[in-house]
Amino acid sequence: MEPLTWTGAVGTWLDPVLWLVAGSLAVGVVAMIVMSFFAAPVTLQANADGTVMARGGAFGFVERAVQALVLALCVVVLLYILAGIVTPYGGAGIVGAMAKRLLPTWIALALTFAVSIAFKRRLGLYGKLFDNVIGMIGFALVMFWVFSAIFAGVFDMIVTHDPLSQVSGMKNEVPGTPVPGVDAMTMGAHYLLGGDALARDVFSRMIAGGWVVIQIAPLATLFAFMVGIVLGLPAGYYGGKLDIVLSFLANLILAFPVILLFYLLVTPEIVATGIPSIMAAVLFVFPVVFFAVLLNARFHTRPGVRGPVLIVVLGIMGLIYLSLISQPGTIFTFMPRWLDLFDISGGILVVFVSVVFVNAPTVFRIVRGITFDIKTRDYVAAAQTRGEGPWYIMLWEILPNARGPLIVDFCLRIGYTTILLGTLGFFGLGLSTESPDWGSTINQGRGLLSVFPHPAVVPALALLTLVLGLNLLADGLREESLRD
Amino acid sequence: MLRFLAGRIFTMLVTALCLTFIVFFLTNLPPNLEKVAKSELGARISDADVESWLGRNGYADPMIIRYGQWLGVVPGWTRTDAEDGRRFGRCLPDNGLAAVPPGASEMPPPTFCGVLQGDWGFSTVFRRDVGEVVLRGLALTGKLMFWVTVVMIPGALIIGVLAGMREGSRLDRSLSTVSIVSTATPEYVSGVVFIALLTPTVFGYRLFNGSATTAMEDATFYNFTLPVVTIALYGMGYIARMTRASMTEVMTAQYIRTARLKGVTFGNIVMKHALRNALIAPFTVIMLQFPWLLNGVVIVETLFNYKGFGWTLVEAAGNNDIELLLGVSVVSVLVVLVTQLISDIGYVFLNPRIRIS
Numbered sequence: 020m021e022p023l024t025w026t027g028a029v030g031t032w033l034d035p036v037l038w039l040v041a042g043s044l045a046v047g048v049v050a051m052i053v054m055s056f057f058a059a060p061v062t063l064q065a066n067a068d069g070t071v072m073a074r075g076g077a078f079g080f081v082e083r084a085v086q087a088l089v090l091a092l093c094v095v096v097l098l099y100i101l102a103g104i105v106t107p108y109g110g111a112g113i114v115g116a117m118a119k120r121l122l123p124t125w126i127a128l129a130l131t132f133a134v135s136i137a138f139k140r141r142l143g144l145y146g147k148l149f150d151n152v153i154g155m156i157g158f159a160l161v162m163f164w165v166f167s168a169i170f171a172g173v174f175d176m177i178v179t180h181d182p183l184s185q186v187s188g189m190k191n192e193v194p195g196t197p198v199p200g201v202d203a204m205t206m207g208a209h210y211l212l213g214g215d216a217l218a219r220d221v222f223s224r225m226i227a228g229g230w231v232v233i234q235i236a237p238l239a240t241l242f243a244f245m246v247g248i249v250l251g252l253p254a255g256y257y258g259g260k261l262d263i264v265l266s267f268l269a270n271l272i273l274a275f276p277v278i279l280l281f282y283l284l285v286t287p288e289i290v291a292t293g294i295p296s297i298m299a300a301v302l303f304v305f306p307v308v309f310f311a312v313l314l315n316a317r318f319h320t321r322p323g324v325r326g327p328v329l330i331v332v333l334g335i336m337g338l339i340y341l342s343l344i345s346q347p348g349t350i351f352t353f354m355p356r357w358l359d360l361f362d363i364s365g366g367i368l369v370v371f372v373s374v375v376f377v378n379a380p381t382v383f384r385i386v387r388g389i390t391f392d393i394k395t396r397d398y399v400a401a402a403q404t405r406g407e408g409p410w411y412i413m414l415w416e417i418l419p420n421a422r423g424p425l426i427v428d429f430c431l432r433i434g435y436t437t438i439l440l441g442t443l444g445f446f447g448l449g450l451s452t453e454s455p456d457w458g459s460t461i462n463q464g465r466g467l468l469s470v471f472p473h474p475a476v477v478p479a480l481a482l483l484t485l486v487l488g489l490n491l492l493a494d495g496l497r498e499e500s501l502r503d
Numbered sequence: 504m505l506r507f508l509a510g511r512i513f514t515m516l517v518t519a520l521c522l523t524f525i526v527f528f529l530t531n532l533p534p535n536l537e538k539v540a541k542s543e544l545g546a547r548i549s550d551a552d553v554e555s556w557l558g559r560n561g562y563a564d565p566m567i568i569r570y571g572q573w574l575g576v577v578p579g580w581t582r583t584d585a586e587d588g589r590r591f592g593r594c595l596p597d598n599g600l601a602a603v604p605p606g607a608s609e610m611p612p613p614t615f616c617g618v619l620q621g622d623w624g625f626s627t628v629f630r631r632d633v634g635e636v637v638l639r640g641l642a643l644t645g646k647l648m649f650w651v652t653v654v655m656i657p658g659a660l661i662i663g664v665l666a667g668m669r670e671g672s673r674l675d676r677s678l679s680t681v682s683i684v685s686t687a688t689p690e691y692v693s694g695v696v697f698i699a700l701l702t703p704t705v706f707g708y709r710l711f712n713g714s715a716t717t718a719m720e721d722a723t724f725y726n727f728t729l730p731v732v733t734i735a736l737y738g739m740g741y742i743a744r745m746t747r748a749s750m751t752e753v754m755t756a757q758y759i760r761t762a763r764l765k766g767v768t769f770g771n772i773v774m775k776h777a778l779r780n781a782l783i784a785p786f787t788v789i790m791l792q793f794p795w796l797l798n799g800v801v802i803v804e805t806l807f808n809y810k811g812f813g814w815t816l817v818e819a820a821g822n823n824d825i826e827l828l829l830g831v832s833v834v835s836v837l838v839v840l841v842t843q844l845i846s847d848i849g850y851v852f853l854n855p856r857i858r859i860s
Contacts, residue, residue: 052674052677055674082673271518271522274518274794274836274839274843276794276797276798276836276839277798278797278801278802279816279831282820283526284529287534289532289534292532294529441691442802445802445805446817461692468698468699468702468713469702469703470703472698472703475695476696479691479696480696483687486687487684487688491683494683
């Protein structure tokens, strides 16, 4: 059977267009940057009808040309995707086949954007994001990976081959190589992005690796925020000895080189001693404490509501907490089997704990700094005069007013956590060696990098786009949250 | 000022003490020690053998005593063999693993031999003194870091100042995008992409070498560019963004407007009026960036096979070389703490608005 080319039959006429547009765009951008050194400062002048006058001269022309070219580039990329979806398998090459395979993701993305833009005035900060081009690009990149990961991980849709199974004869094959033994031109007839050193499908591993990251990174960041908030609010609010002790501990962890910490925490010997399980038990208690204090502060004047709410919420969270830390084979195995809701495989738990542990002190410092700033505001003084308790003031007066910077930092920190997970994988720590996560895959592919680049470059670019998307999203959110 | 300095140094010493104890604790847990015994005696020994080997080699003391011995504030352990009277001890040559025959050395061995006395122990992987291994690694990494600094700091400052001098301009947008992309590219991604793109032989000509092993003796443009650029790129974006933020803040200040109204040219405003004040914040950021660079150093040295400090760390951690790992940790923790101290002091010196009384 024929190997697939990159763009297939569609490419014969679309490729030249792409190169032409991309080439002139590059020239235009460089020209624009050079000319911006000499151009007069922007002075907006209004027309008679109230619209803004277009800029004239060579600079104005280049500016408009670049805008048009960016639009043209978007159209060409869209055409590739559409051609891939419309033409039968193989008609639009590897790119087309991938576009076809990712169809659920495209539909989900389009729906999300359509709904969000339609209701953006009613959606608060999230809605404002859709006024910001940078933020929208970032959001699209992030949601692309989130949707692909969910469709692959939950519904088993996007992957073409099992990410762990090996097909003989496919070792280090280039992208588009047909799989031996499959004759029909259907999905799964080729390794779309080639095979890795163990003859596994690189495309499927990339998507499956995204699922590993999407499962761990946001949740670990959330836990780090819970720890940072629960400790940072009182440190900033009370100050004094509590602040000194907590800050010293936070600086202690921050002074630890991250990589050394990983090497010390994520080794089989340390896991055998049960230290990660103890750390998990300590770190995972913070969300429970957070919600308990949050609800108690809110309802403590209404004992009739407080009791039932606290019992229900804490009951559920406590059960989740206990089944989270109780694992067979570790030092905590107290839960009976029928009550233990789920088990997390040891490797993932250790990775999770160490990532939370590394991130929490930075969040603590941010929360503490913001609290220092906000506690001098008038509404805090008003709440104190009303006789509200300290935890009510911290969680219901200070925290909601600190949400802007915290949301921005949350996005950035998910990206940073993704990088940390990749680092762990790169050094082969924690996750199993055949895990499809991006860091481990890069680590395995780097041996023959200059001969067979694709097994390592594909996950590297995947990680890059996800982290870039999160950074752009954070940037857009920051710009929009500063606007009001 | 002196009190401030003394306080800072005191905190630093306490932190260093705590951190080294944590590292000592984590590297000296029973499973690690068992592994050491097995690597010395062979994997198929019984638990009783492990116990007795650990007992004979000073590992049976409580953790805190052994930490004191390692630090050099508690006398090193000694043991005289009951049968032939040979002496073993921490302070004897070869860390006590090799026995000294009775009456061999005329000079009595020192009582204390720890880090404070300059005795860093013996590396089981490299079969050399830890101090020697760490120093060699530090020299090589120093060379790498020198070039990283030369590339990264001017590059980041130029990008930041250019982007921040006219906020919202096209130049600002393009340079800000570049710095966002560079902060989103960890070293193992950029390194892999660079090696894949720039090292294959094209038309019989190879642009760069994908391995920096030869750069250890003789660093050239051909073999040293990729590791240096890979580390520099990740840190550059962050420093550039901080510089840009600081520069935009300064450019909106009243005194800049006054200078403009006086008719000072834009170039002069940027170079003479804004730059000095705009560089206070990036200085702190640059100093605090050094600990993060350590991360990059470990990744890049592994990726490019450059046998410096980071590579030593990976070897020590991967092979359960306890004394070497401790030595490496002490050095890296000290680097972090000293850069923090310099950043604090430098901030006070540079910023006339802050005076420590």
